[in-house]
Amino acid sequence: MSASLAIETKDLGRIYKLRGSKKETRKELVALQGVNLTVERGELFGLLGPNGAGKTTLIKVLTTLLSPTSGWARVAGADVHAEPDLVRPRINMVSGGESSGYGLLTVRENLWMFSQFYGVPSKEANERIEALLEMVGLKDRMNTKSSDLSTGLRQKMNIVRGFLTEPEVLFLDEPTLGLDVGAMRDVRKFILDWLKADKERTLLLTTHYMAEAEELCDRVAIINKGKVLACDKPSVLKQRLQKDALFEIQVSPLNGLTQQHLLDQPEVTKAAISETETGAKLSLSLVEESALARVINLFTQKDVKVMNLTKREPTLEDVFVDLVGRSMAEEEEHGQP
Amino acid sequence: MQTSTSWRSFRMAAWLGWVIESNWTDPFLFAVYSIVKPISGAAILVIMYGIISQGNYDSALFPYIYLGNAFYIYVGAVMTGVSWAVVDDREHYKTLKYMYIAPIYIPLYLLGRGVARFITGSIAVFITIAAGLLFLNVKINFAEVDWLLFFVTLFVGVVMLALLGLLLAGITLTVARHEGFIGEATAGALYIFSGAIFPLDVLPEWLRPVGYFMPTTYWLELLRRSLVGDVAQAFPTLANFSNMEILGVLLALSVFFGTVSIYVFRWCDARARELGLIDRTTNY
Ligand SMILES: Nc1ncnc2c1ncn2[C@@H]1O[C@H](COP(=O)(O)OP(=O)(O)OP(=O)(O)O)[C@@H](O)[C@H]1O
Numbered sequence: 001m002s003a004s005l006a007i008e009t010k011d012l013g014r015i016y017k018l019r020g021s022k023k024e025t026r027k028e029l030v031a032l033q034g035v036n037l038t039v040e041r042g043e044l045f046g047l048l049g050p051n052g053a054g055k056t057t058l059i060k061v062l063t064t065l066l067s068p069t070s071g072w073a074r075v076a077g078a079d080v081h082a083e084p085d086l087v088r089p090r091i092n093m094v095s096g097g098e099s100s101g102y103g104l105l106t107v108r109e110n111l112w113m114f115s116q117f118y119g120v121p122s123k124e125a126n127e128r129i130e131a132l133l134e135m136v137g138l139k140d141r142m143n144t145k146s147s148d149l150s151t152g153l154r155q156k157m158n159i160v161r162g163f164l165t166e167p168e169v170l171f172l173d174e175p176t177l178g179l180d181v182g183a184m185r186d187v188r189k190f191i192l193d194w195l196k197a198d199k200e201r202t203l204l205l206t207t208h209y210m211a212e213a214e215e216l217c218d219r220v221a222i223i224n225k226g227k228v229l230a231c232d233k234p235s236v237l238k239q240r241l242q243k244d245a246l247f248e249i250q251v252s253p254l255n256g257l258t259q260q261h262l263l264d265q266p267e268v269t270k271a272a273i274s275e276t277e278t279g280a281k282l283s284l285s286l287v288e289e290s291a292l293a294r295v296i297n298l299f300t301q302k303d304v305k306v307m308n309l310t311k312r313e314p315t316l317e318d319v320f321v322d323l324v325g326r327s328m329a330e331e332e333e334h335g336q337p
Numbered sequence: 338m339q340t341s342t343s344w345r346s347f348r349m350a351a352w353l354g355w356v357i358e359s360n361w362t363d364p365f366l367f368a369v370y371s372i373v374k375p376i377s378g379a380a381i382l383v384i385m386y387g388i389i390s391q392g393n394y395d396s397a398l399f400p401y402i403y404l405g406n407a408f409y410i411y412v413g414a415v416m417t418g419v420s421w422a423v424v425d426d427r428e429h430y431k432t433l434k435y436m437y438i439a440p441i442y443i444p445l446y447l448l449g450r451g452v453a454r455f456i457t458g459s460i461a462v463f464i465t466i467a468a469g470l471l472f473l474n475v476k477i478n479f480a481e482v483d484w485l486l487f488f489v490t491l492f493v494g495v496v497m498l499a500l501l502g503l504l505l506a507g508i509t510l511t512v513a514r515h516e517g518f519i520g521e522a523t524a525g526a527l528y529i530f531s532g533a534i535f536p537l538d539v540l541p542e543w544l545r546p547v548g549y550f551m552p553t554t555y556w557l558e559l560l561r562r563s564l565v566g567d568v569a570q571a572f573p574t575l576a577n578f579s580n581m582e583i584l585g586v587l588l589a590l591s592v593f594f595g596t597v598s599i600y601v602f603r604w605c606d607a608r609a610r611e612l613g614l615i616d617r618t619t620n621y
């Protein structure tokens with residue numbers, strides 16, 4: 001193993017034993033399977049996957065909260081299972097979408113207490129707290145009891161808690177979950193600024209917002225059903241699709257046009273139809289741009305009117321569809337075991 | 338590094354525990370809880386005793402019962418003070434996982450969280466005894482009190498109870514349901530087996546060994562002896578033992594239970610990590 005790696009996993013697996021209501025229904029659930037990842041120091045690494053993919057489980061293993069059932073993982077050079085005492089001083093973690101913290105304490109007291117557990121000198125801790133709260137726009141609420149904060153503001157406090165101890169490796173589990181658009185933007189900017197300030201800082205975040213992964217991450221691992229399907233720079237992941245031409249077409253009315261009609265055209269490699277109030281939105285993937293003429297021809301035959309047509313660049317969503325065969329939303333609906 | 342980590346964990350936890358415990362948004366409620374409740378409990382005991390003994394408050398049995406009951410307040414307070422922190426942090430504040438990944442020493446963090454309950458428990462014990470002396474016929478001859486024995490015993494006992502609390506905290510960690518009752522249930526069971534308000538001799542013979550094995554039995558006996566001397570002979574079970582012998586037994590049992598607690602806690606801690614229970618909430 002190399003000293004420069006922030007995170008390294010080898011054949012990492014985690015199986016949960018599920019206990020049913022009766023003895024006979026004792027089942028096993030494979031939450032992670034053969035995960036091999038390496039994250040360099042200084043990277044912003046993203047885990048992207050639908051609900052139940054295993055993202056939180058992986059974070060729990062990497063933060064020493066959960067033992068793996070196979071393989072191993074090292075964080076900041078130490079084994080998460082065998083040497084948690086070496087890992088813990090160097091990491092921190094924030095989970096979004098939950099409101100944790102001591103409601104009786106003020107925002108400042110909550111944060112100060114955690115900084116003390118990490119041995120940050122009190123004066124320095126107070127300076128950092130003020131600076132970080134300023135950055136997320138929470139400084140004027142510093143002396144408010146945290147129970148009096150809205151959920152979103154409490155989440156911001158929690159995010160500050162993660163950054164406050166200046167961890168070598170920081171884990172953020174869905175940090176922007178449940179935040180409004182403005183707060184989301186603040187948090188994303190904050191993350192990028194924090195990483196820029198020190199090249200050794202490493203951050204791993206999970207998300208199921210494609211745009212977030214694309215906008216923030218140096219590298220992304222796409223994970224589904226406990227397995228890492230692909231792992232690379234977003235641009236490289238998308239390159240594999242670059243040969244296809246992608247179109248979004250707004251039509252009205254649909255006039256009985258089906259996905260099969262579209263796929264019957266030899267140049268159409270993928271087609272999806274989602275109905276809208278006024279008609280339907282079609283997403284098409286064509287072997288080459290010139291094939292569009294044929295599709296338009298089909299519309300004319302069926303008396304389907306084109307309202308809007310855009311060519312678009314591939315996104316990570318397309319990469320996911322390419323790897324799994326359906327979209328993340330569909331996977332979340334149907335993929336449950 | 339090691340000692341500073343441990344001290345930091347303990348000190349900050351004690352601070353946090355105190356802020357939570359002393360959050361008397363309603364001072365009236367606090368007064369009811371920490372003063373009226375123990376005193377009325379003691380008063381009920383005194384009235385019952387008065388009826389059963391036909392008002393014989395000079396019997397050695399009376400201070401035996403009164404002091405046993407008063408000091409027993411510590412058992413619930415200290416033990417559950419430590420173990421309840423697991424429930425509190427995991428279920429209510431959702432911070433247990435953040436405590437776990439912090440570079441602190443979790444056992445000392447939990448022990449620190451118990452300090453506040455020790456302080457409020459001490460107030461309740463003091464008030465109960467003072468009320469007994471002033472209003473409820475309890476007599477202590479302060480000239481004859483063995484203060485050294487009293488404070489040594491109190492100290493050993495509180496440490497022993499805190500370590501038992503750690504054992505309960507470990508069990509609480511691995512149990513994801515009904516965890517809140519573990520402390521109360523244990524304190525309730527120990528009440529019967531520690532000679533708190535009746536001598537062990539009252540129990541059926543086959544149950545008595547349980548009481549002999551409990552450090553709380555010797556602890557309560559020594560506290561009574563240090564305060565009221567000979568009156569403690571109302572506890573015939575241990576009449577043949579000297580103070581020093583009982584202190585020896587108390588120390589030996591405390592070391593034994595303390596060691597067991599630490600190992601049980603470690604085992605439970607590892608198990609909780611294996612099962613993924615550290616951030617488990619029950620969502621009733
Ligand atoms: N403590 C547990 N016991 C049993 N099964 C669990 C436990 N925690 C998670 N699982 C299961 O493991 C799988 C992975 O869950 P995980 O929480 O890691 O997914 P995720 O990618 O974080 O999903 P989400 O986007 O919904 O947060 C799921 O099928 C989940 O039901």
Ligand SMILES: [Mg+2]
Pocket residue numbers: 055056057173
């Ligand atoms: Mg998750």
